[in-house]
Amino acid sequence: MEERVGQIWDRFITRMAHQGHPQAAVALDQVSGQLGVFYRAMGGNSALRISATTATPHRARRSWLHRVAGTGRKVELAWQDENCLYLPASLDLFAEKSLNRDLYFWLAALAGTPLASASPADLSWIVESQLRTCQTLQQYPGLQQRYQRLVQAYIALRPAPADLKHEAAAQERAIQQALISPGSVAELPEGKYAPAPVTLWLHPDAPRSGGQAADEISDRQASQGETRQAEQRRRQAERVDKPDEQGATLGVRHETDLFSFAEFIKMDRSSDDDNPAQAENIANDIDKMSVAQDNTTVASRIKFDLDLPSAQEDDIPLSEGILYPEWDYKKNRLLNDYCRIIPMRSRHAVATELPQHLLKPARRLRRQFESLSLSPQWLRGQYEGDKLNLDAYLEYHGSIANNPSACAADPRLYCQKRPLVRDIASLLLADLSLSTDAWVNDEQQIIDVIRDAVHLFAESLHASGDQFAIHGFSSRRRQHVRFNCIKAFNETYDAGIRGRIADMSPGFYTRMGAAIRHATELLSHQAAEKKLLLILTDGKPNDLDRYEGRHGVEDTRKAIQQARCQGLIPFCITIDDDASQYLPYLFGGQGYTVIRQAEQLPKRLPQLYMTLTGKLCAG
Known part of the structure; x- marks a missing residue:
């Protein structure tokens, strides 16, 4: 009974303390597509994707109601780093939905406008915020009216200086003056407490990445009912040593009104006792996560340094390796001989016939593609x-x-x-990374869908008489980029090639730039008038080393640009739901397609090829 009453009281007081307007809330999911275009049009870095931020602590004095409810310690503010523009997952600050929506676009414009003078490190928070505001309004005068509406509505929500003590009142007057007339405040008066956070400005002390540890604790598999933005919240992390298993570490943290205990104790508890919702709430309350090496397994997606199979079981290497450069966007130059491509051929593939369930669609596709050269x-x-x-x-x-x-x-x-003259050479480059081991439904894995798609692709092009090659790739760091040779241009499509397709299996990671460079080299040696490079993938570039994040995206983009310079036509087919976040930057607006239902890939791939080559021949 006491627990039930406590739950009712907690919900009641938390709802009373919340100062937002849920009925007018706007979710980041609802506007992220438009925001991406707007942010880049405002001058934002086109390599950055938009993601949900996480709440961070502030040092402002909380209201009495917040202290009673135990809320209000953290706030979600906008900020950006070299990988993402982080915005609140939802905004319900204003009673009008249009104002909450306008706030998203204002924050995107503010983040997209670079500072024209002085380094942000040399400026105080209030001066930098005013400078950004002034430059944004000067560069885009059309935002002036929207900004004035936001400021007028926002100041009405902030504490009234007359109700505050001397130091806090001086701080609040300075902030409101800076909002109304940007550039008019030279410094923020000092006080015992920090001023209330300013939602119309960027984060005064933006979180910094915890390096690889932050990536390792990222679990992108959302549970049922979670929104995608809530799933992708940014976490701060630090790497620590695992505590001694013989003892436990107990820490005490003094708060303004309560004592709280933080423990780091290794416990062996049945999974039946685990409460995922409670675990998520605890994670949201933690300011910084501590990550230690352990020998236990977890359900989250974590980057493992996988061992290579033995030489007797592995595919057959066709050479000692071919060196290719990699693009370092921070140094703005190519790192020569940085990656090693290892061409490989399946050791265990045996000649086979087309799978029974593909016979009917293959016959139909062969008839369609045979008619291409006759029409x-x-x-x-x-x-x-x-x-x-x-x-x-x-x-x-x-x-x-x-x-x-x-x-x-x-x-x-x-x-x-x-x-019709079809002087076309096409190379299909399939992503065979470990992510293709995931399940599409209860009956099929992604790798099964890819095998079926490649089977039908090969049957179709063999019928049309077009030159084609098929290769797959995966990677384990830069010195081991596996390039699976399934069908070369000079090989005849037969039962042996079908056997190699059937033997395709998930590998390691996705160092896409090196694979594209090698595919470009192979395709550029063909004598065809039109050269099409098709890239089939289920996710963005990544690897164990620094290839994760923006480095991999920038290197892949550079490889695609180099392929275009050699006269190739790159085109990407993906089944990644997040593809719209990064593929326009890599391939351009017309250089890719997203297949929302992965099981449709075998049917769609030959159709896409027919459409693409039809346009090439007509051009």
């Missing part, structure tokens, strides 16, 4: 032909009316029907 095509822009191109005719005579001297004497106004 004639209308070619526009000809001097003479079978019919007049009405669009070209009207455009030509309209140009004569406007500027007779600028018109060609012999215009190309006709269309001509000719047999």
Whole structure:
């Protein structure tokens, strides 16, 4: 009974202490797509993705109601680092939904506007915030009205200086003056407590990454009912030594009104006693997570340094390795001979026939692709032909009316029907990293879907007569990038190739830049007029070393740019739900497609190839 009453009281007092407006809340999920475009248009770094921030402690004095409820110690503020722009997962600060939405866009504009003078480290928080505000409004005057509406509504929510003591009142007057007239306040008066956080500005002391430890505790598999932004909240972490198993460490932390105990004790407890919701709440309350090496397994996604199989069981290496450069975006240069590609061929593959469940779709696709080389095509822009191109005719005579001297004497106004010439070489590069071992549904894993897609892709292109090659890749650090040779350009598609496709299996990690460079080298040696590089993946670039995060994204982007410079046409097919966060930066708006239902990949891949090559031949 006491516990039940306590729960009711806790919900009541927490709800009373909350000062937001849930009915007008706007979630980051709802505006993240538009925010990404807006942030980059405002000058933000196009390599950064938008993610949910995490609440951080502040030193401002809490209200009496907050102290009773035990809330209000932390606040979610906007900030950015070299990987992400972090924004609150949800905003319900204002009673009007439009104002909460405007606040998201204002924070994105503020973060996207670089400081034109002085280093932020040389400026105090209040001066830097005013400087950012001034430069944002000067560069984008159209935001002036939106900013004034936000300030007017926001100041009404802040503490009234008349209700505060002398030092706190001076601080609050300075902040409100800085909001109303940016640039008018030179310094913030000192006080016993910090002022109330300013939601309209960026974080005064943004969290910093805990290095690899922070990545290791990131679990991106959301449980049922969680939002994606809540799942991706930023955590601060530090690496510590594992405590002595013979004893336990007990620490005491003195708060303003309570004693609390923090313990680090190794316990052996049945999983039936675990409460995931309680564990998440505890994690949200921790200011900094301490990560120690242990020998136990966990359910979270953690980067493991996997051992390579023995030489007798591993695939057959075809050479000692080929060295390729890697792009270091911080140094803005290529690191020569940095990565080693090891071409490999399956040791255990045996010749096999097409799987039974693919026979029917394969027959249908073969009929479609066989007709490609036989179908004639209308070619526009000809001097003479079978019919007049009405669009070209009207455009030509309209140009004569406007500027007779600028018109060609012999215009190309006709269309001509000719047999389709498909001088195309295509290379399919499949991601075979460990993430493909995940399950799509109760019956199929991602690697099964990829095998089926590659089978149908090969059957289709063999029927069309197009030149094609198929390779897979995975990696274990920069010195071991495995490049699985499934079908080379000079090999004939047969039962042996089908056996290699059937033997594809999940490997290690995804050092995509090196694999793209080697695929570019192979494809550039083909004599075809059009060269298409198809990249099939289920996630973003990553590896055990610093290739995680922005480094991998920047290197992959550089490899794609180099491929385009050699006349190749890169195109990415992905089943990653987060692909819209980074693929536009890598491949451009028209250089990729996202397949939302992974089980549709075998059907969609040949269709995509037909559409892409149809445009190439028409061009």
